[in-house]
Amino acid sequence: MADTKEKMPLVRQIFTIPNMMGYFRIILIPFIVWRYLTAETIVDYRVAALIIGVSGITDFLDGFIARKLNMVTELGKALDPIADKLTQGAIVLSLSFRFKWMIPLVVLFVIKEGFMGIMGIIFLKKGMMLDGAKWFGKVCTAVLYVVMFILILFPEIPIAAANSMIIVCIALMLLSFGMYIPVFYKMWKEVH
Template sequence: MNAPNMLTILRVVMIPFFVAFLLLDITEYDKYIALAIFIAASFTDTLDGYLARKNNQVTNFGKFMDPLADKLLVSAAMICLVELDMIPSWVVIVIISREFIISGFRLVASDNGIVIAASWWGKIKTVSQMVMIILLIGDFGGVFTMLEQVFIYIALILTVISLIDYIAKNKQVLKMQD
């Protein structure tokens, strides 16, 4: 297994630790540990893609698992933020629904021998969601309180745009039959 794929797997392994520190009362620094884990996990997303392209190690496993690892990390974080009453549940439902739709598209395409890599809209959407989560977990106060709200809606809008773009570019998947 190559380094980019190992980083993708590491991101998935980090999720339970992130959730535990965010939701459980383990230490007096839980929020900061959770924030550090989330930032580190988010960084692996950038690093694995960079290494895969730089070293010509792009694999079908990476094309499939990298976006899935992102979805797992971001979904876990947003569900925790709903639990902590930091983000409206309807926003999270819209965002996670998009992820299920895209995953369904990928499964149908995969069954037909097609691997669909993440689009630029999807990547920008993921970055906006990660920034939103960092701001919400950090709860930095002041002007950042307004930025938290702005990023919730930026992430939501980019989620919808990326869904529309994804469906438009991959509409042939809808026509595929068993």
């Protein structure tokens, strides 16, 4: 089965249903940012939240379809996390214009994802790849998405509640970052 995936022509890899969903999620990013940053009414915020919801559903479906229909590709393995991180980064940055506690989260996000990206490139050059997101990374991402969705869906949320949720995200991101370091260290020892 792995042989058929490797022999799939590049054109077919580019245009698989899951990869098309990944491209679609990237295309949605400017619409999410624009709708949120220009929002003037509750309906505008709800539309931004709806677009995020569509992006999230598409994110779930692309992985599900890739596995069920045997459409897992190397391109898709790279595209999915890129679409995730671009979406998360754009939303966190957009929210930082309204919620001051988002600024440390933006900084931490850039540091963590920069570290993950650099390590990913280093190991890719050595023929290794992180075998998917770890459970702690998935929990961090899920909580981040839920918090971002709530903050956009309910723009009149009390600032204390918003700050509490953002602080939880910061704590989980620090924990996830800290737990990824030994994973990469172990990979490093395997190649050296």
